[in-house]
Amino acid sequence: MTAQRTFRIAAIPADGVGVEVVAAGRTVLDALADASNGRFAFAWQEFPWGSDYYAQHGRMMDEDGLAQLEDFDAIYFGAVGWPTVPDHVSLWGLRLKICQSFDQWANVRPVEFLPGIQSPLRKADDTDLSWVVVRENSEGEYAGFGGRNFAGRGDRGEVAVQSAVFTEVGCERIIRFAFDLARTRPRKKVSSVTKSNAQQYGMVLWDDVFRRVAAEYPDVETESVLVDAMAAKFVLRPEDLSVVVASNLNADILSDLGSALAGSLGLAASANVNPERRFPSMFEPVHGSAPDIAGQGICNPVGAIGSAALMLEHFGLHDEAKAVQHAIEVTSGKGVRTRDVGGSASTEEVTAAIIENLLV
Structure with a gap:
């Protein structure tokens, strides 16, 4: 056939x-x-x-x-x-x-969180938990920009530069993807994760784009959370999560934490x-x-x-x-x-x- x-x-x-x-x-x-x-x-x-x-x-x-x-x-x-x-x-x-x-x-x-699999989270025993991490997958901290130089200086003289690259186009398309995904879920909420208090250029651009895009989705709840606070929230208040959108590195780490919490x-x-x-x-x-x-x-x-x-x-x-x-x-x-x-x-x-x- x-x-x-x-x-x-x-x-x-x-x-x-x-x-x-x-x-x-x-x-x-x-x-x-x-x-x-x-x-x-x-x-x-x-x-x-x-x-x-x-x-x-x-x-x-x-x-x-x-x-x-x-x-x-x-x-x-x-x-x-x-x-x-x-x-x-x-x-x-x-x-x-x-x-x-x-x-x-x-x-x-x-x-x-699958039935029959024990989570290290006590809250998972009696709370329905499910969320999605949306990771920007093309630029950010994994853009591959940088290099190693000055090896000829001798002992301990080499310098390595690794640049995170954030573009308005890259930020907007992943953030908009997260909002569209949130509209398909029982709880329509997007949590944006950055470290913009310390990384004042690329991640402030991300925050600016997030606010602009969020205005087009009045039916979706939003929050902006620093990555260290979000790591704590994964453990302490996971029931408050639905769609979490973050940069290449931050989402990579947070998604592994989420998987470990699931078992x-x-x-x-x-x-x-x-x-x-x-x-x-x-x-x-x-x-x-x-x-x-x-x-x-x-x-x-x-x-x-x-x-x-x-x-x-x-x-x-x-x-x-x-x-x-x-x-x-x-x-x-x-x-x-x-x-x-x-x-x-x-x-x-x-x-x-x-x-x-x-x-x-």
Whole structure:
């Protein structure tokens, strides 16, 4: 049977547990497609890029890798990083290269508290908690502007300059994205995060743009919070959060805090989105490559499978995305969990349980 719609997806497992969680996510998506009665299908092409590729070729991906990826409907990414390659080389050579070159300027990281998984927050025991961190993903502190100079001065004479870049266009588009997302949620609220008391240029520009854009959304609550105060709020008043929008670095840190509060970084899904769809968007779990457990079959596939659900949303398969997320919740609620969240199930067992709960 020929599917009514086939989505072409580039799979880049990359390093460590990325290989295992991408395989898990692909298994779930293929099972979903098989049960769709030909409404849709997925055509996969896997790319062997990552730290092993670097060891052989001296680069993290093919020289024309971006051209190879450009015509896919989406990219499904695992994790990057390995002890044999400096972290800044592996990150900038693969993940950030794709994000910046494809202008995936909106990074969406939901913070979901799953049933049956204990949170370190006492408040999570009796409070319904759920929020989304929206991260500016193209400039800010990760713009890559700067350099190292004066190495010839001798001992301790070198100077490194790392510049954060904030543009009015970059600030406005991510802030407006956050407001549009807030309008779709039960609580219509956007919390803007900066450190504008200390960083008086770029982040004051962000604050100015936030106030200007907020005036166009009178139906959405707003607040502006300094990043240190927001870190405390994540712990002390998380029930007051809905959509949190922040710069590249601040949102990166805060989203990891949110995932830890939900129980594990292994649960965290994310989407690197080019909203204009000029380029493919990329979907990946937040966690790293975890060299200490790679290849043992015990890593948590939930973050990768949740990222697959975000990819389904991006494709317009909204009911299927909700079904995958519901299957994740049912599975965790039944106690089928990997050891990072207090269980004893293997990666394969959790994946199989999610598929079973998806197809009932």
